[in-house]
Amino acid sequence: MKFFFADSQDMVDPTFDFETETRAQWRIRQRDDLYPHEVFQNPPYDGVLVSKAMVDGNGKTGGRYSLAQRQRFWRTGVRAFFRSSASLETMGDCGAFSYVREDYPPITPDEAIDFYESCAFDSGISVDHVILGFRPETDSQLPGFADIPIEWRRRQEITLELANEFLRRCHARKVRFTPLGVAQGWSPASYAFAVKQLQAMGYQKIALGGMVLLKTPAILHCLEAITSVRYSGTTLHLLGVTRCKHATLFQELGVTSFDSTSPLRQAFKDAKDNYYTMERTYLAIRVPQIEGNPQLQARIRSGELNQEEVRRLEERCLRGLIEYDHERLSLDVALEQVLSYERVHHPKQDHSRTYREVLEDRPWAACSCEVCGKIGIHVILFRGAERNKRRGFHNLVVFYSQLQNELVTPARS
Numbered sequence: 420m421k422f423f424f425a426d427s428q429d430m431v432d433p434t435f436d437f438e439t440e441t442r443a444q445w446r447i448r449q450r451d452d453l454y455p456h457e458v459f460q461n462p463p464y465d466g467v468l469v470s471k472a473m474v475d476g477n478g479k480t481g482g483r484y485s486l487a488q489r490q491r492f493w494r495t496g497v498r499a500f501f502r503s504s505a506s507l508e509t510m511g512d513c514g515a516f517s518y519v520r521e522d523y524p525p526i527t528p529d530e531a532i533d534f535y536e537s538c539a540f541d542s543g544i545s546v547d548h549v550i551l552g553f554r555p556e557t558d559s560q561l562p563g564f565a566d567i568p569i570e571w572r573r574r575q576e577i578t579l580e581l582a583n584e585f586l587r588r589c590h591a592r593k594v595r596f597t598p599l600g601v602a603q604g605w606s607p608a609s610y611a612f613a614v615k616q617l618q619a620m621g622y623q624k625i626a627l628g629g630m631v632l633l634k635t636p637a638i639l640h641c642l643e644a645i646t647s648v649r650y651s652g653t654t655l656h657l658l659g660v661t662r663c664k665h666a667t668l669f670q671e672l673g674v675t676s677f678d679s680t681s682p683l684r685q686a687f688k689d690a691k692d693n694y695y696t697m698e699r700t701y702l703a704i705r706v707p708q709i710e711g712n713p714q715l716q717a718r719i720r721s722g723e724l725n726q727e728e729v730r731r732l733e734e735r736c737l738r739g740l741i742e743y744d745h746e747r748l749s750l751d752v753a754l755e756q757v758l759s760y761e762r763v764h765h766p767k768q769d770h771s772r773t774y775r776e777v778l779e780d781r782p783w784a785a786c787s788c789e790v791c792g793k794i795g796i797h798v799i800l801f802r803g804a805e806r807n808k809r810r811g812f813h814n815l816v817v818f819y820s821q822l823q824n825e826l827v828t829p830a831r832s
């Protein structure tokens with residue numbers, strides 16, 4: 420079971436100084452900043468998934484890449500761009516969620532092939548159109564009477580037509596990458612139908628799209644339905660699905676890979692599960708920067724808060740945590756300094772219990788990853804991209820270990 424990390428240009432600056440919060444003046448983001456696979460001795464994933472939409476943007480929405488980055492990506496290819504070793508696999512897709520609101524995918528099969536082939540991907544996914552909805556009950560309704568929106572059927576047809584054209588053009592152009600066809604559906608039977616069609620076209624690798632929001636039992640039902648039509652040589656990729664606990668079960672049902680960004684995203688998007696350990700997750704300690712916090716600044720401007728006083732609390736909070744990490748300050752004092760700042764930046768919140776827990780447990784000190792070893796308590800501070808992304812990188816390491824453990828000794832529920 421291979422884990423692909425979906426790229427969104429999340430990198431960290433190795434010159435960032437956590438004590439002074441400054442960077443080296445000579446730092447050039449593109450040259451010096453590091454990807455997760457460059458931060459750790461062992462990359463915390465088996466491959467990277469790069470969306471064409473992320474690199475090129477499409478129509479109205481721009482990608483995450485600057486013009487210079489985009490040009491370099493096309494010129495050097497995906498492997499050189501990511502400075503990745505041959506052991507990391509590269510997979511490309513079109514980024515169907517970026518155009519989910521459009522009537523028809525804005526990318527042609529030949530444009531997708533140009534991207535995968537020119538940038539030398541190992542594998543490339545056909546152009547698809549996401550179906551936003553799931554109605555398993557339609558499988559038991561009478562044909563012709565089933566309550567299925569016309570738009571869903573239309574999107575499945577578009578996805579299958581484009582997959583057919585994509586594979587035909589791959590053969591005609593004698594591409595070097597491995598093509599994957601996408602199955603989109605709204606129920607177990609409709610996914611199985613799509614897989615059957617894709618196999619008839621000649622696909623041996625099939626990506627299952629539109630499952631991001633599905634609960635695990637629903638995904639399992641789809642995989643079971645697919646099993647009834649799947650050839651023994653056909654393998655499946657789950658697009659945007661992270662279910663570590665069921666990795667073995669997924670594997671038994673033909674899934675050989677999946678992709679996700681959620682271990683990284685949760686570090687700074689989640690309301691509670693910010694820092695992973697093998698046993699549990701922790702809330703990161705919020706120490707917002709005044710400069711990066713519009714609400715706080717507005718309250719200072721309006722005269723509700725005194726800037727000097729807020730600054731003093733912020734600095735005392737940060738200093739206290741560092742001192743606590745070096746065991747030069749007691750937990751109670753450090754915690755009180757955190758809470759006195761919290762009472763100013765989020766007066767309605769009270770994280771005293773969860774913060775005490777994480778400070779007592781010191782999970783960063785027990786972690787053997789390169790990030791925790793190097794920056795200590797800073798990894799658990801919710802403060803600025805350099806800390807938040809490093810915490811996400813740490814989460815990738817933990818997630819990847821959990822996945823390996825699960826595949827060796829599955830936890831049966």
Ligand SMILES: [Zn+2]
Nearest residue numbers: 786788791813
């Ligand atoms: Zn760590």
